[in-house]
Amino acid sequence: MAPTKFNATTAKAKLAALRMGLVEAGASEHTQPVTYDPSDVADLASQLLATSLNPVERLAVREQAFIASLDSGDLRAASAHLSVIEKQFSFDESVRVQRLHGLLAEAHGDFARAVEIYSAALEKDETNVLIYKRVVAVLVSQGKRAEAIEKLVAYVDAFMQDVEGWTELAALYLEENMLPQAQFCFEELLLLRPQNHLYHVRYAEVLYTGGKFELAIKHYCAALELCKDNVRALYGLKVATAAALAARAKIVPGKGSKGGRGSSTSLATKDAAAEDEAVDDETIASLSAVASKRLAALYEAGGKEGATSHSVVKTWLAI
Numbered sequence: 395m396a397p398t399k400f401n402a403t404t405a406k407a408k409l410a411a412l413r414m415g416l417v418e419a420g421a422s423e424h425t426q427p428v429t430y431d432p433s434d435v436a437d438l439a440s441q442l443l444a445t446s447l448n449p450v451e452r453l454a455v456r457e458q459a460f461i462a463s464l465d466s467g468d469l470r471a472a473s474a475h476l477s478v479i480e481k482q483f484s485f486d487e488s489v490r491v492q493r494l495h496g497l498l499a500e501a502h503g504d505f506a507r508a509v510e511i512y513s514a515a516l517e518k519d520e521t522n523v524l525i526y527k528r529v530v531a532v533l534v535s536q537g538k539r540a541e542a543i544e545k546l547v548a549y550v551d552a553f554m555q556d557v558e559g560w561t562e563l564a565a566l567y568l569e570e571n572m573l574p575q576a577q578f579c580f581e582e583l584l585l586l587r588p589q590n591h592l593y594h595v596r597y598a599e600v601l602y603t604g605g606k607f608e609l610a611i612k613h614y615c616a617a618l619e620l621c622k623d624n625v626r627a628l629y630g631l632k633v634a635t636a637a638a639l640a641a642r643a644k645i646v647p648g649k650g651s652k653g654g655r656g657s658s659t660s661l662a663t664k665d666a667a668a669e670d671e672a673v674d675d676e677t678i679a680s681l682s683a684v685a686s687k688r689l690a691a692l693y694e695a696g697g698k699e700g701a702t703s704h705s706v707v708k709t710w711l712a713i
């Protein structure tokens with residue numbers, strides 16, 4: 395098979411699309427985004443750098459080749475690209491070049507040096523979002539979650555509308571089992587992206603874990619309103635409705651002597667019952683039935699491949 399002929403115009407369009415996160419030039423809005431293959435990008439960039447480019451475009455392509463070389467593990471090529479960039483912008487004067495040096499240090503496994511470079515860069519430009527995020531990434535990769543949380547809290551305090559920052563902070567809080575703090579992060583995310591069904595699902599899961607079953611049900615329903623076939627939300631709705639009905643049964647008068655063991659319930663359940671707006675048992679049971687029916691239908695639609703799963707799921711749903 396003959397090698398594909400290099401086309402500078404096509405290469406420029408593809409690299410530009412990757413830089414901007416766009417789809418292929420000339421493609422419709424329904425087409426899939428350009429696939430990122432670091433080896434392919436490094437190869438295209440190297441060929442493109444051998445052609446005639448204006449200074450700004452050449453620098454952008456060179457930086458892209460540097461990142462692609464790091465991603466593909468070719469640290470020697472990455473160092474060579476960085477050396478060329480430094481001839482135009484010195485390390486001491488350019489925060490952007492400092493960030494690239496930090497990335498190279500990370501690739502070599504020298505995290506202490508990377509943090510040192512990033513910290514010095516932030517002293518010059520404390521609003522540099524990319525460098526701030528690299529500091530957090532280094533701390534997380536070293537398992538220093540407490541320090542990473544501290545940095546992220548300061549970051550989201552300054553950049554309150556950064557969705558990625560809140561998402562990462564929520565994940566770190568969950569890893570530390572800090573549910574109230576994670577709940578706050580997801581509330582911020584819902585304010586920023588109310589139409590994202592995934593944030594409703596994750597918020598509902600945190601609420602469910604904290605014993606706030608009825609509020610969790612509401613957010614599972616909100617997620618399903620935005621994405622009716624979200625299996626994770628359907629399963630969540632099923633278990634949350636069951637938990638809510640079970641919790642109510644524990645505090646219904648007559649289920650045990652007043653103050654006795656039969657009427658005892660957890661503090662979390664009492665707080666949840668007091669906080670959430672009352673929904674009647676019939677409605678909760680109906681939501682459970684809807685979730686069961688929809689889950690069964692989704693697995694049944696899988697045909698032969700979903701036959702076994704459908705049987706198992708129907709058995710579980712009947713419990």
